[in-house]
Amino acid sequence: MAKNVSDEHGFKGVETISSSSSCQSSSSPRSSPYVHDVGVPLKQNLLKEIAAAVKETLFADDPLRHFKDQPSSKKFILGLQAIFPILEWGKHYNLSKFKGDLIAGLTIASLCIPQDIGYAKLANLEPQYGLYSSFVPPLVYAFMGSSRDIAIGPVAVVSLLLGSLLQDEIDSSANPVGYRHLAFTATFFAGLTQFILGFFRYIYIHEHIFFGLRISCLMVGMIGYRLGFLIDFLSHAAIVGFMGGTAVTIALQQLKGLLGIKKFTKDTDIVSVMSSVFSSARHGWNWHTILIGISFLIFLSVTKYIGKKQKKFFWVPAIAPLISVIISTVTVYATKADKHGVEIVKNIRKGINPPSVKEIFFSGQYAGKGFKIGVVSGMIALTEAVAIGRTFASMKDYQLDGNKEMIALGTMNIVGSMTSCYVATGSFSRSAVNYMSGCETAVSNIVMACVVLLTLALITPLFEYTPNAILASIIISAVVGLVDIEAVTLIWKIDKFDFIACMGAFFGVVFSSVEVGLVIAVSISFAKILLQVTRPRTAILGKVPRTATVYRNIQQYPDATKVSGILIVRVDSAIYFSNSNYVKERILRWLADEEEHVKENSQPRFQYLIIEMGPVTDIDTSGIHALEELFRALQKRDIKLVLANPGPVVVDKLHASKFQELIGEGRIFLTVADAVRICYSKMELEP
């Protein structure tokens, strides 16, 4: 703990300050210690102020930037390029880039085909719908997306989420057609959600064109933005936990295929699944299936290990799934293992995506349900895609445009919903392979889409004999990477509250369901924000030794010394209604504690309370009230309230509320050091 400075010591501290400032006065002609005024910003026009605030809130990344001071024709081209980034980077496309994209595209295609068939099962859809979703969406994305590394298609987490949400509404086995229609409806609304988030930010760009629409667009933009807001509320920790939990759930689900169990629960929680597995242990397991499944799972794990150890063999785990599929399919076909109880894919339709516009529910009760499911899965898909896009963008150091991403993902899902695709997004495992295979642009997605097209058109029927056990082992080996132990350890080290959020989401998914986990993740993240704003930190400051003007938290700097007769408190947050009363009472409690301490050591009583307002970025009516109450409480005890270093907004509001007049002249200083110096000199005068 810091010890109080004795009277003369404290005085000496002040002397040091004056001597250093008089020393500085060699460059300044003034002989008295200089006190700089606290700046009051110029009064701005209210409308301008609001417009600036709205712009900063909604359009933080300043999408207008490139459009400034350009002729109209140029603006049109820039606008087109903004919507179709391919027009921009396509100009510089060349053969060497294509070489990289071709290899990367072929590699991710070989990885995506078996994954797609498996993921479609997770969404309770027939296998071809997985392949469909790896054909149209990547093509659309390639023209509109701004990430160079993301690989588009169905992903495990979204497939499971969509599957479990849809299953709650329509039973996929009892009514497969209705179920599929609802899936397309949800996909449509997922795309619409993503599109709206991006699009209404763009309208702002052209607001000077559609002048009359400005206000209404702003309003709609606000609503769109509100949705986008939600993405910010999934903290990194919550996502790690949610992803990990989903991975465990998906892996557990695959036990059905891996062990060849016929009667399996529809629930996804660990208790139901494990009891389902054990209850079927005696007669439900198929030993041929287990043999195939386990041996290929080992094969995939070994290839994964090789790829991890030797970076140059990254392609080994990437093509291993396709090899497994080919070998196992041929084996099953040759040995007629399907007659011995080995489950095979069986139904897989040949041919490219049939249109599905007419299958979307635009009215009726299922439109509303599809809308809700679409919004949730659209948001999750967006979160995943943006996270992946940002990760690889920061690795290659290019900026990812949030708007373009949202519009691209939204458009591709809207188009997808009309061409028999379900929700597609960026896949982490395939994007990583894409990156490592040396992709240069989104052309690798086009290459992948072409391979999928050929597969659909020509060789789909060959997958009929693919055993389900292989798909299960491919999915298991793909999702175990989502359980990120390293990240969890780091979270535990850095922030215990984050860790709780992470574990809450994880166990919520594993023990209950994906939706419950999601709700837990969002609520814990939210609770943290509320805690932050209602209980801000405060600290007692002391002078750091061997510095003239540096006052810091005495708990962080135990050798910092308090100034006798002056209590210096720092408030570490904007003072709002949610914390104003707490801040007031906390300061009074600091004062009471310190007064007790001072009394015990028979040191002089406090005459000044200085509040360091540096971190107080804003204050509202309740905050001003709290300060007024504090001032009155101090007045009763004959202690003067002094403020140091208030920011522009705070100064403005103190002025508007006449608080400055209330506490009197010369009570607001630029720095704590100034305040201490002046207060200390006055204390000498009033013994």
Added chain:
Amino acid sequence: MAKNVSDEHGFKGVETISSSSSCQSSSSPRSSPYVHDVGVPLKQNLLKEIAAAVKETLFADDPLRHFKDQPSSKKFILGLQAIFPILEWGKHYNLSKFKGDLIAGLTIASLCIPQDIGYAKLANLEPQYGLYSSFVPPLVYAFMGSSRDIAIGPVAVVSLLLGSLLQDEIDSSANPVGYRHLAFTATFFAGLTQFILGFFRYIYIHEHIFFGLRISCLMVGMIGYRLGFLIDFLSHAAIVGFMGGTAVTIALQQLKGLLGIKKFTKDTDIVSVMSSVFSSARHGWNWHTILIGISFLIFLSVTKYIGKKQKKFFWVPAIAPLISVIISTVTVYATKADKHGVEIVKNIRKGINPPSVKEIFFSGQYAGKGFKIGVVSGMIALTEAVAIGRTFASMKDYQLDGNKEMIALGTMNIVGSMTSCYVATGSFSRSAVNYMSGCETAVSNIVMACVVLLTLALITPLFEYTPNAILASIIISAVVGLVDIEAVTLIWKIDKFDFIACMGAFFGVVFSSVEVGLVIAVSISFAKILLQVTRPRTAILGKVPRTATVYRNIQQYPDATKVSGILIVRVDSAIYFSNSNYVKERILRWLADEEEHVKENSQPRFQYLIIEMGPVTDIDTSGIHALEELFRALQKRDIKLVLANPGPVVVDKLHASKFQELIGEGRIFLTVADAVRICYSKMELEP
């Protein structure tokens, strides 16, 4: 705008700093410029850390304080005194204090009797229930409450809220008995809510006694606290708007009584009420009633004006209502005006509160409904009582104990619900009269309760002939004070967002209903918090002229000068998942803007980016990730990242995440000035 400093000027600034510190070195033997280390707090025990955080969050006002280091017997007495503050202040009670309390008690009694009868009507209850609620609750409060000035009883806003919530469930005219039962049920749960908020904080005091219960108590306390949390989310501005709107709604409702309208809408919104008033204009208005109502309304307004102008005549408006009641009752009785269509109170039961324990629904569907209504009205009542208590406590400079208040209010409403009372709380108008009449302690509430007791026991039947118009004018004159134009003006001046919240709540109540207004008030308050945490402020810093080490926002201090080659950015908030990405991108945008500016003026490029971390009170995993991404982005541009003045928590987490190792040695400084000095000197070495 601040202008960039030229090379030599910037260097000179640095020179000044070194010279001032070498000047200071007369007291320190070191000759090289001194750089203080950034403090790393001692690693605390995790459990202790969590316990401290929980304590600070839930028990911010430290209710343990007086119990420290006391023997057990003393602890018991202190505990009793904590529950019954009357045991403490009763010891010092004397005749002179009683004189003050007697006069104040009589004054507020004369004010409360007519108000009670009117407010009971607002709650759709028979008039005697208002009087009942002014008898038992004030008595209970006097023993347990800690405010000396609050006057307890039914209040307008809560009566209206309760009436409109109850009416939604049971129609008071069709089923008056069921309605009354539900009212008591709601009152019971309102009291329970208030009690729980206070009580579970107390358990913490005795946690060392019930050691085994500690965890479970903490859990329940947390839940109780969560509810209490909500109070913090009604901002001052929202309350002003809500109260004003409710006052207008109540006043409009009184047009029924004032104009003698028979057929009146049950809705409370201004449109329904006014159309009801106008459609009944031709034949529904009773001119006798209007004459009585308007003339007494004028009388009451005049007395109010007198009381406001001359502080010594404060008793005039206080007793005016009772005088009005007496005069009008006698007049109506004498002239038999009730035969001419003047509506009178008619049914009012003589005798004190009958027990009502058996009338409370503890099970069945109405228990749940009563619970919900109780929680909402209990919270609003608590908000009002605490606000009033705090206001007067700060005027007389005594501390109001939040716990004691909650327990006292809760107990009084629980007891009240069993003795035919509905929700009572602190009334602002009567508390103000109480204060001005010179009350000394809660004994004035006892005096008031005794007067109400006598009224109930002896003279209630006399009120039968009181015209409803008088009650209407008394209520109107009581609630107009709740429309606080002055506060609204101030809110407009200080914070535009607060003003929107205020108006939203006001118009929500006036144009829709009390509940809608409440929801709007809470949502706008909430939205503000979300905005605050997702879009924190950032600023570019410059050196304030004629100071050696002071770096401030150049927008606030336009004469502050930037240092060439170094960009200094301050982040004004904890960096959490909700804003980490924004903060990162905002800093990069500042950099891009400034680089453009530098290029235009052909000044040297940036080599360092200093982030002033002073206001960054905390950082989480997402925040660290954002910093890492920022570091990598800067690395690509050959700009070094330097941190200045990180707080204890941040230093701790930077260390745990190995961020410190990532950015390299000597990149974290105590002050911006230190960082600038060192960076500048290194820049000389790397041309």
